[in-house]
Amino acid sequence: MKKIIKKGDxxxxxxxxxxxxxxxxxxxxxxxxxxxxxxxxxxxxxxxxNKDMEISxxxxxxxxxxxxxxxxxxxxxxxxxxxxxxxxxHKPVSKNGECIICLPNQVYVEVMNDxxxxxxx
Amino acid sequence: MKxxxxxxxxLLLSIGFVLSYLESQxxxxxxxxxxxxGLANIATMFVLYRQGSLKAFFFMHxxxxxxxxLFAGASTIIFSLCGGILCIVVMTILKRFDFISILGVxxxxxxxxxxxxxxxxxxxxxxxxxxxxxxxxxxxxVVSGLFIGYISFHFLKLYNKMxxxxxx
Numbered sequence: 001m002k003k004i005i006k007k008g009d010x011x012x013x014x015x016x017x018x019x020x021x022x023x024x025x026x027x028x029x030x031x032x033x034x035x036x037x038x039x040x041x042x043x044x045x046x047x048x049x050n051k052d053m054e055i056s057x058x059x060x061x062x063x064x065x066x067x068x069x070x071x072x073x074x075x076x077x078x079x080x081x082x083x084x085x086x087x088x089x090h091k092p093v094s095k096n097g098e099c100i101i102c103l104p105n106q107v108y109v110e111v112m113n114d115x116x117x118x119x120x121x
Numbered sequence: 122m123k124x125x126x127x128x129x130x131x132l133l134l135s136i137g138f139v140l141s142y143l144e145s146q147x148x149x150x151x152x153x154x155x156x157x158x159g160l161a162n163i164a165t166m167f168v169l170y171r172q173g174s175l176k177a178f179f180f181m182h183x184x185x186x187x188x189x190x191l192f193a194g195a196s197t198i199i200f201s202l203c204g205g206i207l208c209i210v211v212m213t214i215l216k217r218f219d220f221i222s223i224l225g226v227x228x229x230x231x232x233x234x235x236x237x238x239x240x241x242x243x244x245x246x247x248x249x250x251x252x253x254x255x256x257x258x259x260x261x262x263v264v265s266g267l268f269i270g271y272i273s274f275h276f277l278k279l280y281n282k283m284x285x286x287x288x289x
Contacts, residue, residue: 004274008221012229016263023256099253104196106246 033096033111036075038068040107049073049094049111057107064105075109077102126172134184137164141188156261159231159269161188166227166273167280174213181205199245200238207237223277227270231262 036047040057047053047070055068066087067078074092077100087102099110140160147158161184169177185205189198211233215226235258242251 004222004271005224006220006222008215008218009225009228012215012221012225013263013267016228016232016259020256020259020263023259027256097253101246101251101253103242103246108246 027095027097030096030098031113032073032094033098033113035112036068036070037110037112038107039110040064040066040105046112049075054078057105059105064102064107066102066105066107068107068109075100075111077109080105080107126176129171130168130176130180133164133167134180134187137161137180137184138188140164141184141192145192156258158265159234162227162230162269163273163276166223166269167277169209169212169216169226170223170273170277171280174209174216177212178206178209181209200241203241204234204237207240208234222270223274224267224270227273228263228266231266231269232259235259235262 032049034049036049038045038047038055038057041060047055049070050073052071053069055070057066057068058064064081066080066082069076069078074094076092077087077090080088080102082102082104084104087100087105087107090100093100093109093111096111096113099108101108138161140163144158144160164184165177165181168180182202182205185198185201189195189201208230212226212230215221215229221229236255239251239255239258243249
């Protein structure tokens with residue numbers, strides 16, 4: 001325990017940075033999504049991203065309440081009654097694969113691309 | 122187990138306790154679940170380097186249980202326990218290598234901790250999308266791991282010097 005920085009430390013540092021950089025690059029390169037998948041109570045509903053709307057979600061036990069808002073091609077959680085409010089503080093999302101998760105209320109909001117064309121048919 | 126080891130463990134547990142409380146008073150700045158400094162892990166690093174990984178394993182889980190019941194909820198305990206297991210395992214393995222110092226061990230431990238939490242979150246919610254948080258949590262683990270490792274390094278150096286001086 002004499003020298004504070006050793007070879008292995010740099011290796012771990014670079015490895016961790018590279019790992020998260022790869023994920024970030026994938027994230028940045030992701031195209032804008034076309035639809036929003038909101039799942040709560042174990043059921044998934046798909047909404048278009050280009051139409052402004054408000055969605056109120058209530059859990060089965062009448063406890064978990066979330067309000068999701070779609071506006072100008074962005075989705076965000078306006079209000080929730082979960083204790084940590086991490087989902088409400090989350091920045092609005094618009095890109096393919098981005099999501100907002102409210103773990104206490106088991107609500108998942110995810111942006112998807114327009115693969116679900118069969119909905120229109 | 123020597124009396125001094127027992128005293129040391131008790132003292133470190135209370136220090137970890139206070140540090141956990143201090144951290145719970147710091148408001149969350151960035152809204153990503155699981156992102157935190159982990160100040161109490163300074164105490165865990167102390168136990169790991171002074172008393173070995175088996176004691177560090179029990180120490181960490183005792184600390185998580187105690188602080189969990191006091192400052193956080195039951196769900197936090199499950200996350201922290203699973204993160205803690207992976208964290209100690211990773212740190213125990215990496216500690217054996219000579220070319221990795223306490224900084225690297227601390228960093229890898231933090232990454233392991235966050236990874237364990239993400240895995241358990243995926244299992245509980247049956248949803249793989251939580252992996253989306255991994256890059257952010259990985260970066261934050263590197264930063265906090267470096268910070269905790271640096272502090273632990275200097276405190277351990279001071280402490281070891283003090284203990285050997287008193288012993289003579």
